[in-house]
C-alpha cells in the first residue's frame with residue numbers, strides 16, 4: 122500500500138528523465154509530452170538555459186528571506202511589470218497563493234473604500250485553486266463538496282454575459298472586484314470574448330471595482346502573448362500568474378497596476394519562500410529564454426498548426442463538436458465522454474489530458490517543433506476518431 126494520501130487518480134507511468142518535448146519512463150519508453158506538467162514546462166524538459174541557471178544558482182544562493190533585500194526578486198518584478206504593463210508584484214509559491222493575494226488585495230481595497238463586507242464576482246466554470254478561499258471562488262461543486270463552510274464574499278455570474286454583471290452592479294453595493302480566467306482551463310478551455318472583457322472593464326471603471334485576471338494557466342506565453350489579455354484592447358488592474366513562470370520551480374505572482382499597485386503595505390501579506398533568490402533566477406531565465414527563442418510566436422504558429430491538422434484529419438466525423446482555445450492552450454470537445462482516451466494515448470506514447478469528461482486538452486511545451494506538433498496533432502486526431510468509433514455517444 123502506498124503511504125501517500127490518495128488525492129490523485131494517477132496514470133500507471135513514472136518518468137525518470139526528460140528532454141525537450143519528450144519524457145522517458147522507468148522502462149526507457151519515450152512519450153511526446155502534450156501537457157507539459159499542466160502548462161508548467163513551457164521550455165520543455167532539461168532546457169540547457171535552465172540547467173545552467175540551476176547550476177549557477179546552486180553554487181551561489183538558494184534562500185535568504187524577505188527580511189532582506191533580494192536582487193533577483195527586484196529584477197523579476199521589474200521584468201514582469203515590463204511584459205505585463207502592471208506596476209508592482211507580490212511573490213508566492215503557487216497559483217492558488219497568487220489568487221489568495223489578489224483576493225486579499227481586493228478585500229483591502231474594499232475596506233479602504235468603506236465597504237465592510239467586500240464581495241468579488243467570479244464565473245461559472247471557473248477554477249482558481251484548492252485553498253479555502255480559492256476553492257470558494259471556483260465554480261465547480263465537486264471541488265467544494267465536503268469542505269463547507271465556504272469562504273463568503275463571492276458572487277457567481279455566467280461567463281460571457283455582460284447583462285448579468287450589469288445586474289449585479291445595480292443590485293449589490295458590496296462588490297469591489299471581478300475575477301476571471303481569460304481562457305478557463307480546468308473548466309473546459311472556454312474563452313471569454315474580447316467584447317465581454319472590454320464591457321466588464323468599463324463597468325469596473327464606472328463602479329470603482331478592480332478587474333482581476335487569473336492568468337495562472339494562460340500567462341507566460343502560453344496563449345501566444347505574454348498574457349492572454351494583451352491584444353484584447355483593455356488592461357486589467359490585477360493579474361495573477363504561476364505555472365509557466367517557473368518552468369517547474371514553485372512560484373506564483375500577483376501583479377497590480379495604478380490604484381491597485383499600492384494597496385498592500387508592510388505586514389499586509391507575506392510568504393517565507395515567496396520570491397526567493399533561487400526561484401526568481403529561474404523565472405528570469407524563463408522570461409529571457411521565451412524572448413530569445415521567440416517562443417510566443419512559436420506558440421501562436423504551432424497552436425494554429427495543431428488546430429488545422431486535427432480539423433483536417435477529423436473532417437469525416439461529426440463527433441468533434443468544437444475546437445477551442447488560444448495559442449498552445451487547446452480544447453477539442455467531443456460529442457461524447459471519452460474515459461479511455463488518456464490511457465489509449467499513453468499506450469501510443471502520447472501524453473494528453475481530458476477535462477470535463479469530453480474535452481481533450483493540450484498544453485504542450487512552447488518549444489514544440491513543427492514535426493512534434495504534427496506528431497501530436499495526428500495522434501490526437503487518431504484518438505478522437507477511434508474513440509468516436511467505439512465509445513457510446515452521450516448527451517449533455
Ligand SMILES: *Cc1c(COP(=O)(O)O)cnc(C)c1O
Pocket residue numbers: 214215216217218220248249250251302306307335336337338363364
Ligand atoms: C492551476 C490553476 C490554479 C491553481 O494553481 P496551483 O499552483 O495548483 O495552486 C489557479 N488558477 C488557474 C487558472 C489554474 O489553472
